[in-house]
Amino acid sequence: MRTNRRVHKKMSRVVSHSMSVGGVILLLFLMVIFNLMGTSQCSQLMKSINDKERQLVMCKAELERSVAQWESAKASGNLERSLLKRGMAMNYPNPRQIIRMDGKGNPLPGQTSVALLQRRANAFRTAQYDSSVRGVSSRRRVR
Amino acid sequence: MRVGAKARFWIPVLFLLGVGAYTGYSLIKAHFIIDVTRIPQYDFSESIPSLRGGIYCKAPGGTAYPLVKSTPCWEFRLDPVAMTQVVVRAKGMKNPRTIRAQAATIADVLNLPRSQLFDMVKNYSARYQLLGITDDRRAYDILSNRSLVGGVIIRNTDVRRHYEGKRLCHVLGGVNRERSGVDGIESRYNKALSGIPGKISGKKDGRRRVISDKIEEKIPPVPGSDIYLTIDHTIQKIAEEELKGGVSEFGSGAGWCVVLDVKSGKVLAMASFPDYSPEYYNKATPEERRNRAIGFNYEPGSVMKVITAAAAVDAGFAHAGTVYSTDRAEKDARGEFKYYKLPNDSHAMGPKLTLKDAIVHSSNIVIGKLGFDFGAERLYSYFEKFGFGRPTGIELPGEEGGIVRNFHKWDKATRSRAPIGQGVSVTAIQLASAYQAIANDGIRNVPSIIDKIVDAKGNDVLDASRVKRERVISVHAAREMRKMMLGVAAAGGTARRAKLDGYSVAGKTGTAQKARKDGRGYEPGLYCATFCGIVPSGVISPMPGGPAAPPEVVILVTLDFDEKRPFHQGGNSAGPVFKRIAERTMRYLGVTPDCPQEGLDDLEF
Structure with a gap:
């Protein structure tokens, strides 16, 4: 069966038109789909970021609380109370109990503790001298 | 065939148009119709509070010791009406929990009496009753669990925690309910401590929850700056303990103490008694809140003699060996009294005294004469140089400047009394x-x-140019004065009880009568007893022929007697307190004794 040339021409024009319109609509459709997918991904990411931010704030607050509890526990008043409960107390040593030494291990001059030791040493030497000269033992003398 | 061709065209076109229309409708629905009609939304704009900065002092080893910090906490409130409306059912349980059981849980978690909670849940007229504020995570977990309790409203907040209780309360100050500083450092540096609050704006849903993807603006808060004090925690502790002990031992109504670092002028300790708990600032009385170390003007008494003598020595007007007569009624060439209303000495002195002895024995007559002869104008200028008559500029609010009238206004009595x-x-x-x-x-x-x-970024934002130093007297005059003051806390001086074991002290006592409130004369029997000393004195060498041990600290102790007490003199009351503070401080600082042989006589071998 022969086809009318005019009809054929018209049909081919319609087909080409429909292809271009269809293409445009398909493009629009795809854009809409991608937009939707992107939006949904964005909102998901936003939610997860917000969750993480909330967690971060909570963790920071928790850290602050823990640090505060630790600092409160090691406050000097609390420490002293804890020590007292166990029958202990802390104090800085008396100068008579401290001997400061130089790098070679010799005691630095001008210390009460050193003067005290020197006086003891002198007393010991005197006692030795007494015992050697007089023949009397300091121990015996004490008795 | 024709129909088939048209169909081939229109079927996909219509299908695609349908899909496009549906998608468009969905988008419009999602963005406009649902938002506006179905889910109620509210615009909101709130500020996010920033965490207030902390205040720290120095601890051994150069570390920072926290004194005050803000801690994030939860505030729990009870809504008895909501409690009756919410059904609370534990997991796996058939029956809901009774209100009584819920109240018992709340009471146990927050350490409250159960009877109190039972009364609270029955009081329907009072909604949002405060249950408590705590940072206990366990309490939060239980009270936020809707299968255990209902009707508990939880709000994030923060509390200002003072780790050391009353310690340094007058310096730190307190905050009010709005978290704003009302006294001390908290008030002076309120802006720096507060930080910058953040901001959040956007939409909330019907349950007042922030819709995360509808947040329009979110500016995080900037935390407040941290303030580091020059106060040494251990020295402050020593000063407070000994001052408190001294106040109760000698029966004074109040007392205060200042410890300064000699080289830098930094305050190592500042204590004042009576004190208060800064966490309950609003409950303290004005007298308790008063920082007497900076905010209380008082007549200093004999401690001022050192300043007069230092001025005279610096000007070359006198020296340690200058001899003065102790005759109070000395007359001039015309036969008139040379000095007007010269104060009498409290104890007998010899007929003549050197300036050094006048300091050691605290002679009113000699120093009065010296000041009178030295001249009001010169003395006033030295008072100004030493910083009297105006606030020192310490970074604390409420500092008084003292009262030193201009020398033009000094009458004859003031000329011999001010010295x-x-x-x-x-x-x-x-x-x-x-x-x-x-x-x-x-x-x-x-x-x-x-x-x-x-x-918050870790930068030091303090203005370094605020540190000021100026020469007041010459090096020679300063050393001469320290030598003269050496005899005060020694055998024969007015403060024998302030003598330290192993360390030399250059100090001076002061026993000042308290002025009457009507401004006419003095209250009989009421005194302000002061001892101010420099340890070590800086004039004695620990080794023969070696350099003198440098002075480390200046310690001032004043006891304010508001009743007649037997030990009201500076040497008898403030002196021993000074001694205890100085001894413990020297031990803590590890200062090498400059008089090691002293104090050995009392030892048993």
Whole structure:
């Protein structure tokens, strides 16, 4: 069966038109789909970021609380109370109990503790001298 | 065939148009129709509070010791009406929990009496009753669990926690309910401590929850700066303990103490009694809140004699060996009294005294004569140089400046009384700062209590130019004065009880009568007893022929007697307190004794 040339021409024009319109609509459709997918991904990411931010704030607050509890526990008043409960107390040593030494291990001059030791040493030497000269033992003398 | 061709065209076109229309409708529905009609939304704009900065002091090893910090907490409130409306059912349980059981849980978790909770849940007229504020995570977990309790409203908040209780309360100050500083450092540096609040705006849903993807603006808060004080925690502890002990031992109504670092003028300790708990600032009385170390003007008494003598020595007007007559009624060539209303000495002296002996025995007559002869104008200028008559500029609110009238207004009595500390008023910090100048070879540093202010980024934002120092007297005059003061806390001096074991002390006592409230004369029997000392004195060498041990600290102790007490003199009351503070401080600082042989006589071998 022969086809009318005019009809054929018209049909081919319609087909080409429909292809271009269809293409445009398909493009629009795809854009809409991608937009939707992107939006949904964005909102998901936003939610997860917000969750993480909330967690971060909570963790920071928790850290602050823990640090505060630790600092409160090691406050000097609390420490002293804890020590007292166990029958202990802390104090800085008396100068008579401290001997400061130089790098070679010799005691630095001008210390009460050193003067005290020197006086003891002198007393010991005197006692030795007494015992050697007089023949009397300091121990015996004490008795 | 024709139909088939049209169909091939229109079917996909219509299908695609349908899909496009549906998608468009969905988008419009999602963005406009649902938002507006179905889910109620509210615009909101809130500020996010910033966490207030902390205040720290120095601890051994150069570390920072926290004194005050804000801690995030939860505030729990009870809504009895909501409690009746919400059904609380534990997992796996058939029956809901009774209100009584819920109340018992709340009471146990928050350590409240159960009877109190039972009364609270019955009180329907009072909604949002405060249950408590805590940072206990366990309490939060239980009270936020809707299968255990209902009707509990939880709000994030923060509390200002003072780790050391009353310690340093007058310096730190307190905050009010709006978290704004009302006294002390909290008030002076309120802006720096507060930080910058953040901001959030957007939409909330019907349950007042923020819709995360509808947040329009979110600016995070900037936390407040941390303030680091020059206060040494251990020395502050020593000062407070010993001052409190001294106040109760000698029966004074109040007392205050200042410890300054000699080289820098930094405040190492500042204590005042009576004290208060800064966490309950609003419950403290004005007398308890008063920082007497900076905010109380009082007549200093004989401690001022050192300043008069230092001025005379610096000007070349006198020296340690200058001899003065102790005759009170000395007359001039015309046969008239040379000195007007010269104060009498409290104890007998010889007919003549050197300036050094006048300091050691605290002679009113000699120092009065010296000041009178030295001249009001010159003496006033030295008072100004030493910082009297104006606030020192320490970084604390409420500092008084003392009262030193201009020399033009000095009458005859003031000319002989001001040199011995009568007719002038000073603050403890002024006095300690003046002694710091003598200890620091004549250079006075403006006392400071702030070491650094560190912002959220870790930068020190404190103005370094605020540190001021000026020469007040010459090096020679300062050393001469310290030598003269050496005999005060020694056998024969007025403060024998302030003598330290192993360390030399250059100090001076002061027993000042308290002025009457009507301004006419003095209250009989009421005194302010003061001892101010420099340890070590800086004039004695620990080794023969070696350099003198440098002065480390200036300690001022004042006991304010508001009743007649037997030990009201500076040497008998403030002196021993000074001694205890100085001994413990020297031990803590590890200062090598400059008089090691002293104090050995009492030892048993």
